Amino acid sequence: MESSDQxxxxxxPLPSLTTLTKPFWDYCSRHELxxxxxxxxxEWIWYPKAWCPSCGKRKGIEWKPVTGKGKVYSYTVIxxxxxxxxxxNKDIPFVVALIELEEGPRIYSDVTEVKPEEVKIGDDVAVxxxxxxxxxxxxxxxxxA
Amino acid sequence: xxxxxxIVGFGETPVSRSRAxxxxxKLSVQEYAAWAAESAIEDAGLEKKDLDGQGLGVTGTAYPxxxxxxxxVAQDLGISSRLLMRSDAGGNSGASLLNLACMAISxxxxxMVMCVGADTPMSITGPGALRTWNYEADFQKPFGMMGPNSQxxxxxxxxxxxxxxxxxxxxxxxxxxxxHAMKNPNAYLKTPLTMEQYLASRMIADPVRLFDACIQVxxxxxxIVTSEERAKQxxxxxxVWVLGIGEADNYQAGSMLSPDITYLGVTEAAKRAFSQSxxxxxxxxxxxxxxxxxxxxxxxxxxxxxxxxxxxGSFVAEHDLTVKGDLPIxxxxxxxxxxxxxxxxxxxxxxxxxxxxxxxxxxxxxxxANLGLVTAIxxxxxxxxxVNTTVAVxxx
Numbered sequence: 001m002e003s004s005d006q007x008x009x010x011x012x013p014l015p016s017l018t019t020l021t022k023p024f025w026d027y028c029s030r031h032e033l034x035x036x037x038x039x040x041x042x043e044w045i046w047y048p049k050a051w052c053p054s055c056g057k058r059k060g061i062e063w064k065p066v067t068g069k070g071k072v073y074s075y076t077v078i079x080x081x082x083x084x085x086x087x088x089n090k091d092i093p094f095v096v097a098l099i100e101l102e103e104g105p106r107i108y109s110d111v112t113e114v115k116p117e118e119v120k121i122g123d124d125v126a127v128x129x130x131x132x133x134x135x136x137x138x139x140x141x142x143x144x145a
Numbered sequence: 146x147x148x149x150x151x152i153v154g155f156g157e158t159p160v161s162r163s164r165a166x167x168x169x170x171k172l173s174v175q176e177y178a179a180w181a182a183e184s185a186i187e188d189a190g191l192e193k194k195d196l197d198g199q200g201l202g203v204t205g206t207a208y209p210x211x212x213x214x215x216x217x218v219a220q221d222l223g224i225s226s227r228l229l230m231r232s233d234a235g236g237n238s239g240a241s242l243l244n245l246a247c248m249a250i251s252x253x254x255x256x257m258v259m260c261v262g263a264d265t266p267m268s269i270t271g272p273g274a275l276r277t278w279n280y281e282a283d284f285q286k287p288f289g290m291m292g293p294n295s296q297x298x299x300x301x302x303x304x305x306x307x308x309x310x311x312x313x314x315x316x317x318x319x320x321x322x323x324x325h326a327m328k329n330p331n332a333y334l335k336t337p338l339t340m341e342q343y344l345a346s347r348m349i350a351d352p353v354r355l356f357d358a359c360i361q362v363x364x365x366x367x368x369i370v371t372s373e374e375r376a377k378q379x380x381x382x383x384x385v386w387v388l389g390i391g392e393a394d395n396y397q398a399g400s401m402l403s404p405d406i407t408y409l410g411v412t413e414a415a416k417r418a419f420s421q422s423x424x425x426x427x428x429x430x431x432x433x434x435x436x437x438x439x440x441x442x443x444x445x446x447x448x449x450x451x452x453x454x455x456x457x458g459s460f461v462a463e464h465d466l467t468v469k470g471d472l473p474i475x476x477x478x479x480x481x482x483x484x485x486x487x488x489x490x491x492x493x494x495x496x497x498x499x500x501x502x503x504x505x506x507x508x509x510x511x512x513x514a515n516l517g518l519v520t521a522i523x524x525x526x527x528x529x530x531x532v533n534t535t536v537a538v539x540x541x
Contacts, residue, residue, distance in 0.1 A: 076352075
């Protein structure tokens with residue numbers, strides 16, 4: 001985890017950009033949601049992995065676009081922060097959901113612009129990008145009609 | 146299992162939350178490890194030197210330690226082992242070490258293994274608390290996930306949605322375990338807990354309430370495993386048999402993108418433990434189920450086969466889970482009320498099972514306890530439930 005960004009004042013945890021994860025975040029910076037796809041066995045891969053966990057092949061994996069549309073598979077309302085994440089204190093209560101994308105992968109992300117009691121399992125959501133720091137745009141979600 | 150294995154001694158230290166205002170002690174992890182080991186060795190009627198040339202198993206600690214850790218514990222204890230094992234399976238570490246101990250003994254290269262779990266999570270300060278999985282650091286924390294409470298909340302929310310599991314079922318587990326803790330001199334939380342208090346307890350990460358979550362403590366536990374042959378040298382009333390044990394890691398999720406997160410690998414681990422032991426579910430006198438959260442207990446009852454998947458809520462409502470009931474659970478109060486000594490938390494269930502099967506449960510003794518089940522889970526995964534699972538059938 002990288003330390004908070006001095007210039008922007010963003011003080012929440014940031015992901016580390018490694019050879020494995022950087023492509024994902026680079027696409028996010030361009031407001032594109034892409035995930036790994038294994039052309040050997042036609043399976044999506046998420047979170048980023050160094051081989052296809054389905055067939056065990058390293059070759060034939062490409063970063064493919066997903067629609068960014070999905071449904072809430074499960075969620076929680078964060079009402080208490082833990083010691084090492086005080087920066088989220090000003091946001092509580094807020095919703096983090098496990099979103100099942102149309103293509104199949106499930107991604108944890110925030111569902112924003114909504115009251116916690118208005119979120120339920122099965123809700124339709126769509127991605128947008130929140131540019132929080134140089135090189136890091138977090139893919140977040142909001143409800144769609 | 147062709148051969149049987151015996152647990153011939155255990156140790157358990159008092160627990161503490163290092164609360165100076167309550168006069169609670171603040172000990173180091175080394176002191177807890179030594180205290181637990183000494184108690185287990187004395188309980189078994191052994192000397193420390195008997196463990197030289199044998200196996201030693203240790204857990205990690207939530208409190209920061211070196212990556213090369215088991216060698217430090219071996220030095221601290223002054224034990225020259227022939228096999229040194231460390232389990233990093235979180236809540237499953239105790240049961241996973243028991244499994245490894247049985248495997249090591251069946252190789253014939255050692256005939257005793259001492260497993261030691263000690264941790265001081267209440268003493269964590271600073272960046273040590275930040276060590277975690279890459280998937281959590283990179284793909285959970287930036288979105289405001291708050292560690293285990295929030296990670297487990299997704300499993301609980303989905304279970305309650307999919308099977309209409311009621312908060313009252315979870316409350317019954319919390320209340321029952323508190324009753325047990327009140328009969329356990331070594332439990333941390335011993336004030337009565339009512340269903341009303343449970344339901345009124347504050348939400349931490351919906352649907353996980355304060356009283357759904359275990360309470361962390363500093364403490365240490367240990368147990369000693371030996372072969373069927375070597376067990377003959379130990380006092381009969383100290384021997385508890387491992388009749389069957391099965392482990393299943395990353396089983397329910399496997400390589401799947403979209404697993405049903407309401408399942409645990411306990412489904413598979415239980416199948417093997419029961420089939421090895423030849424014991425039926427109906428013959429089990431009590432269950433010690435890993436209780437980081439109330440709903441985890443309910444899921445383990447389902448996945449161990451005591452009821453159909455999804456019927457856990459009604460199963461809990463219909464059965465008396467107290468030590469006087471038809472299926473007593475977590476008879477010492479478990480981690481919810483007795484306390485979770487960090488990475489040693491999974492030892493609590495094994496030690497309590499052994500105590501019950503030796504008839505040493507005191508006020509909380511289950512009458513005619515001959516067969517007990519221990520179920521263990523650890524490592525909250527990304528987009529799944531818990532990754533490491535083990536089930537053991539123990540007999541007195």
